[in-house]
Amino acid sequence: MNISALLTSAGINITLSVALLWLYSILRKQPSLANVYFGHRLAQVRSKHHNPFCLDSLVPSANWIVKVWETSDEEIFATGGLDAVVFLRMVVFSTRIFSIAAIMCLFLVLPLNYFGQEMQHKQIPSESLDVFTIGNIKLRSRWLWAHCLALYVISCCACILLYYEYKSITKMRMAYVMGSRLNPSQFTVLVRAIPWSSRESYSTSVRKFFANYYASSFLSHQMVYRSDTVQKLMIYVRKLSCPSIVVVTKILLASSESDAEKIYKMLKSNPMDQHCGLSFMRCGLCGGTAKAFKILSSEPESANGRREFANPDLREKECAAALIFFRTRYAALVASQAMQSSNPMLWVTDLAPEPNDIQWTNLCVPYRLLWIRRTTTLLSSILFMVFFLAPVTIAQATAFQQQEEVFCLILSAGRINIMNFYVREDFDPAGYRVSTKCDIDAISIFTGTAIERLGKISSAKSIPNQLSRAVPSAATFFMTYVLTSGWASLSCELMQPFALLCNLFDRFFIRNKDDPSYGSYSFPYHTEVPRVLLFVLLGFTFSILAPLILPFLLVYFFLAYLVYRNQILNVYITKYQTGGLYWPIVHKTTIFSLVMTQLIALGIFGLKESTVALGFTIPLIISTLLFNEYCRQRFQPIFRSNPAQVLIEMDRTDEQCRRMEEIHQQLRSAYCQFTSTSCKPYEAVDLNANENRDDDRLQDPEDMALGDKSRAHGTQVEFSHLGIEEVNMK
């Protein structure tokens, strides 16, 4: 490939991207597509009327870019939360470091590469791309010190930038923790593996244990129940509001009297469910069919035995897991960190997940089986990755022209597979997925370039050499990869083709006049973080080997900044906040890319027999690893647990402001197992006022349990983060 071919390819891709952006600027003005391009805004302001059609909506404009550019970080934080801010910081970091790398490499390294051999140069447009890589430098050339210098500058700048990013994100996270005063998970501990006793129920055991050992701080507890048919039935009943009384009648007629009794008891057992139960009974009463319920509701309610089940039938449904609420955040932290019993596999405590992050079905898995599941998952993922290497190697064996498509295909396949694979198991979804995705991408790069001739690698010693031989030759491929896959993915992200097609299909074939509910997805961090990290890896590894890739990458990152900002502001809603928990993974992966770059450079310097450059690179690698270790010591603990000092201060402030009682009240109803609107438990009471609103806020909890949170489903889910904020404002 020569320069003119590269420029042609770039031209085609630029034209395509500009065309798509242009199309987007028209489409976003169409009122009928508002739910595709303004899902987030619509979720906030549902009552707005559609604007009538006007000609102005067909004129393309760059207004949206200006708007996106002018948006402040505070607005991003208010819209997308800390996760969105951290994601954009990652993009900004990439832009910065590759700007520096571009300056260093285009003005220092590139000319040296070009004049590296004493040869007759052709005219630049018809020059081969290989002339611009480090491959063009002579053996034992004195100019390799320039590459070494560039490597030093890039590494140092990357480390300095990474340090300040980590520092500022840590600060933001602390502010986030201190700001989320009403986060119920801070007060709650999840206890598993409650020992079974024939004399008393799990509930009694839990109450006795915590009242005994945590007498001063124990507030209350909530058992986790196995979901069986009755509970499933209840979910269906709850999903239906009064108007659809026919279905309620049908369900009630179908269920036996004993089932009705179970439902009634279940409703009584939970304060949240009590409210729902009232409304449900109202439904039942207005239909006049639920005889069984009328009988049951006349039974007097026991005073304090609300959570106590003398009934062995209900006791059987208890899982060996419970949520324990404490009076203070610090007490919850303490209880979560200590090993409770002398058998470490009993009374296992951990800080509870946030109400929206909890997967109730997973909590019922016996703790002694959990480690087997974890081990199986780990083994399967290793096997998966091993078998994932094979197709990539096959792809390498095919012709270069076909390679790109195969590669992209495999990447996508890998993405889909890995998503299906992990989506059920994940408890801390963002973290787990991101890390696995990163691994997969890193491995695909690895295989795509380094293990090109797998059979030829004779010993571990020669791996750097093999890597360094393989990487420059792959530079051209990855340059086109950035041009096509990188830029195209951003346009795709902007256009939302899947949602667009769904919308069109819905409108023209089903002729659904209502606002369709798809379009409100949460930001796909699990695919976008690894994608950006893959380009960071590409950028680092090729920066001093083939600097021509850097301008294309810079364009990608700049475009990514605009596109993702726009999407966060307009399209995606925030279902779940990790509070920037995934930054350590980003940091680690960037360091991995950096060390990989240095190792490849080491190999190249070895091949070029430049001992001075070789000698100078080794301390650089050691320093980078030490820097990583330092950051791990200095910042990572903050992402693992909250500092005692901060929690104690928060507790004190709340006590001084006499807010604690209020928080304790809200705590009791924060976690609801048999409802999908976990953060707004009291809304269901006022049925007549909110029925429409509740209707489309409800989501099938079974879907949730199966983990189908991905955008492909298109079900609309409640915007929990906002929910928390609303509670905050009370």
Place this chain on the structure above:
Amino acid sequence: MNISALLTSAGINITLSVALLWLYSILRKQPSLANVYFGHRLAQVRSKHHNPFCLDSLVPSANWIVKVWETSDEEIFATGGLDAVVFLRMVVFSTRIFSIAAIMCLFLVLPLNYFGQEMQHKQIPSESLDVFTIGNIKLRSRWLWAHCLALYVISCCACILLYYEYKSITKMRMAYVMGSRLNPSQFTVLVRAIPWSSRESYSTSVRKFFANYYASSFLSHQMVYRSDTVQKLMIYVRKLSCPSIVVVTKILLASSESDAEKIYKMLKSNPMDQHCGLSFMRCGLCGGTAKAFKILSSEPESANGRREFANPDLREKECAAALIFFRTRYAALVASQAMQSSNPMLWVTDLAPEPNDIQWTNLCVPYRLLWIRRTTTLLSSILFMVFFLAPVTIAQATAFQQQEEVFCLILSAGRINIMNFYVREDFDPAGYRVSTKCDIDAISIFTGTAIERLGKISSAKSIPNQLSRAVPSAATFFMTYVLTSGWASLSCELMQPFALLCNLFDRFFIRNKDDPSYGSYSFPYHTEVPRVLLFVLLGFTFSILAPLILPFLLVYFFLAYLVYRNQILNVYITKYQTGGLYWPIVHKTTIFSLVMTQLIALGIFGLKESTVALGFTIPLIISTLLFNEYCRQRFQPIFRSNPAQVLIEMDRTDEQCRRMEEIHQQLRSAYCQFTSTSCKPYEAVDLNANENRDDDRLQDPEDMALGDKSRAHGTQVEFSHLGIEEVNMK
């Protein structure tokens, strides 16, 4: 080598061992050698008079074996503590598993090996040893299922035995924790990286911080001071008791008035030192020379400013580390587990080491440098191991006859080096050293057998094959290794040649009539645990390959049981108790040996083209790894921290018995930085009564700081464990 040669070798070694045991039974009766062979008993009963010489003491006897055999486990626990019991359990476990292995392999595997090939057998004495190894089995032999079965039986029995050992040791550890009611380290937290403030001293910062955030449970604190010349002077002064008044006078005359002031302030700052100070001043007064001290002692003592140094000179000597005493054990646990500040590198808390385990000079190392030190240590140990491989490979290249000596030499050299290497850095000495030693030994085995032809290994895939080819050929070598190094090491252990020589040298050349002080060493777990584990590894790997090694190993383990029991009962004193903390390392190493065995068997089955045996071995490996994972989950946390339930119960019992006040009082004087008799602080007051006893209990703290705890030094050290027990009896 043939059978008769092996038997000759065994005969020689047996004769040697018996001769040494015979010699031992005579030597131990000599009153003049009592300090060599009864160091432990002498430490307990110092006043006993020497028996006069009698003829009976020259007659060899097996009495000691009977005595050792009859000793109960309770006596061992009372004498050597839990560590000794756990060590002997390891030996018992080895004896048990190799008894089973011997029965399986000698009666099932050995005959099959012998009749594996259709060949004319010679007479057994002149038969080559190779005929008894798995190498004699034909390709695709149907008899390999017997080897596979033996492997299954050995693995299953080993896992079952290991499980019950782990379980009972966990129980013992819990009993140990619950039994050590007056262990001051359970109440104490070590805080490091106290932030520096220009306005107040570290001491004030610490008091303010803990009084603020741990108001209900904070008892008091104790700063760590840098040891400088004044403090060294003080140590010398403290070491001298009143009779040697001439030296005191000299020191006092040499030191200036400002130094005297410093010493006085230092004495005032510590309750322990106050007592010592009084006695010291008494010394000064009776000499009548310490004018400076007389002046200073008239200064009125401030009421609560005992630990408060307005004097900037003393403030400068504070390190950024302190010991914090809490009212309850649980409070200390809680404080040690939480991350205190939003900067994880400030206010770093950890449970304090036991008073005898603390290395004060290490506490003054700034926390921000600690990770660099740790990383450097890790890197150096890796480098060390890499360079340790080289000589072993060279040893392999030499002739087989010379190999043994070189191997032993290198092993010993490795042992010495690793000891010198780690002895300064270790904070948790037993754990660190044992693990490193295990690694070294495992690696030496590895290199000695597997990487025999390092250059020939072409890819990672062939490593099991290489291993399986190399190991049977090395069987003969290791058989003689067990005979010589194994048995000899035990006789050596029993004879204590170094102490014996020192004693003789002392008596005949220096003509020292007093009881020499060497002979009271603590049990060298750091060399003996890896040694036993090395033989466990040998036993497992060769059990089905060359079963002839097993009888020799069984003799070794049986002898080891007797010898170590005897040494624990009579010779060694217990300076420091880990409470069986090293068992997880033993467990892990045994599992490693087991998996190694299975991998080698896998390779052998592959070589012999027995797909059935090959197929059956793979699930065995996976099951063994899963078993290890289960044990890690089930038992290991107990060895990392104490369960909250147990600590709370202990606190409650102590409160109900009104013992808490007493414990708090003792706590204040448990940790003394500037004294060598850390557990008996009040003894020094009564100078006249105890002077002789104190004199030889004192140890040079500088030696202690340098970590020269090894037996080579021969200085006598206080028996701290007994010290704790004495406090217990109060």
